[in-house]
Amino acid sequence: MRRTERYEETHTGEIEMMKSDKNICELEELEAMGLLTSEETERLRGVTERHPMSVTPYYLSLIDWSDPYDPIRKMAIPSEGEFSPVGSYDTSGERENTKLPGLQHKYAKTALVLVTSRCPVYCRHCFRKRLVGLPSKEILHRFEDAATYIAEHSEINNVLLSGGDPLVLPTNSIAFFLETLDRIAHLDYIRIGTRVPVVLPDRIIEDGDLLDLFRRYSRPQRRLYVVTQFNHPREITEQSTAAIDALIRSGVVISNQAVLLRGVNDDSDVLADLQRGLVRIGVNPYYVFQCRPVRRVQTTFQISLGRAYRIIEQAKARLDGHSKQFRFVMSHRTGKIEIVGVRNDEIYLRYHQAKNPDDIGRFFVRRLPPGAGWLHDLGDTPEGTGVPRLDRKRDAEAELPGTQAEDPSHTVQ
Numbered sequence: 083m084r085r086t087e088r089y090e091e092t093h094t095g096e097i098e099m100m101k102s103d104k105n106i107c108e109l110e111e112l113e114a115m116g117l118l119t120s121e122e123t124e125r126l127r128g129v130t131e132r133h134p135m136s137v138t139p140y141y142l143s144l145i146d147w148s149d150p151y152d153p154i155r156k157m158a159i160p161s162e163g164e165f166s167p168v169g170s171y172d173t174s175g176e177r178e179n180t181k182l183p184g185l186q187h188k189y190a191k192t193a194l195v196l197v198t199s200r201c202p203v204y205c206r207h208c209f210r211k212r213l214v215g216l217p218s219k220e221i222l223h224r225f226e227d228a229a230t231y232i233a234e235h236s237e238i239n240n241v242l243l244s245g246g247d248p249l250v251l252p253t254n255s256i257a258f259f260l261e262t263l264d265r266i267a268h269l270d271y272i273r274i275g276t277r278v279p280v281v282l283p284d285r286i287i288e289d290g291d292l293l294d295l296f297r298r299y300s301r302p303q304r305r306l307y308v309v310t311q312f313n314h315p316r317e318i319t320e321q322s323t324a325a326i327d328a329l330i331r332s333g334v335v336i337s338n339q340a341v342l343l344r345g346v347n348d349d350s351d352v353l354a355d356l357q358r359g360l361v362r363i364g365v366n367p368y369y370v371f372q373c374r375p376v377r378r379v380q381t382t383f384q385i386s387l388g389r390a391y392r393i394i395e396q397a398k399a400r401l402d403g404h405s406k407q408f409r410f411v412m413s414h415r416t417g418k419i420e421i422v423g424v425r426n427d428e429i430y431l432r433y434h435q436a437k438n439p440d441d442i443g444r445f446f447v448r449r450l451p452p453g454a455g456w457l458h459d460l461g462d463t464p465e466g467t468g469v470p471r472l473d474r475k476r477d478a479e480a481e482l483p484g485t486q487a488e489d490p491s492h493t494v495q
């Protein structure tokens with residue numbers, strides 16, 4: 083009972099922490115700094131009323147305001163592209179994989195726990211745009227409920243703590259999560275998905291208790307993983323490098339999931355520099371994700387699969403084996419689909435991970451129309467490939483549930 087109270091306290095603590103971080107949450111603050119015009123403030127209010135803005139002073143300091151196309155600015159500051167209703171709020175089928183509020187179980191071996199809807203920065207490209215920074219019923223209420231589900235499912239060998247960003251929570255809440263999960267013997271490892279090293283590195287560098295905690299739960303027999311999201315080489319700074327170093331010294335294994343984003347890293351030199359820089363500081367490149375067709379994101383950030391594949395291959399040509407170990411995937415409702423090749427108007431794909439275990443490893447070919455950005459945009463399997471014919475009906479059916487997921491049109495609180 084006491085533990086439940088402790089977790090409830092975290093939400094209060096979390097809000098206090100966000101306030102004390104002096105985040106920039108109002109467009110007027112940017113206007114007062116001379117960074118937005120009054121016209122821009124007025125126009126963008128319609129965006130932030132729907133999807134809140136929050137930027138740490140540190141991340142704001144990385145923006146080159148003399149460049150209207152600055153990549154850091156594009157990831158952090160709202161733009162008019164967010165008025166576009168094209169896309170879906172639930173591209174990965176998160177609702178249908180939710181077993182209890184805040185716990186998703188899509189892949190047999192992995193439990194995904196959403197412990198908060200808050201983040202230090204509300205990335206404009208976020209695929210959980212439907213909930214970040216907003217009151218949401220999709221967030222876990224009692225960590226014990228998630229732990230009970232995980233303990234009862236012995237096929238689960240790893241847990242991903244996500245949100246929102248778990249590291250905005252007070253250290254004692256994170257301690258409670260790790261302590262609880264540590265008692266489940268069938269878990270091989272625990273991951274924390276976070277952008278804190280990228281957007282608020284001092285949270286890590288200055289919190290000795292957090293680092294002690296990681297040291298305690300990242301043991302030789304069972305490691306703790308931190309999965310970051312560096313998307314641009316300019317995010318690799320002295321401070322973020324120090325945060326990564328502190329994590330490494332506390333025994334944590336670090337990997338990175340980047341998202342391929344138009345105007346941010348859709349350039350083979352930029353992408354190669356990013357992966358090289360990450361390896362240099364001790365971060366393992368894990369995935370590069372095709373930008374999902376998320377409503378109020380797709381129009382601004384997604385590039386076509388054909389172009390994306392060329393950028394990835396050109397970047398890989400500049401990289402050594404370790405820095406190009408990442409896979410380029412679509413995180414689709416049916417699974418993680420690796421884009422393994424493009425030839426003329428054909429695209430070659432393989433399920434790296436799948437909701438239906440029978441799909442794992444399945445290789446397939448589709449027609450690639452110009453401009454196609456997602457599986458549901460692809461054509462039928464071409465004749466004469468020798469690959470079992472699969473038409474688009476299956477994808478179309480997979481896309482249907484949740485495609486029109488509720489628009490968080492309420493006013494941001």
Ligand code: SF4
Pocket residue numbers: 200201202203204205207208209210214245246247276277311
């Ligand atoms: S930190 Fe992660 S969850 Fe939060 S807004 Fe950015 S991408 Fe989304």
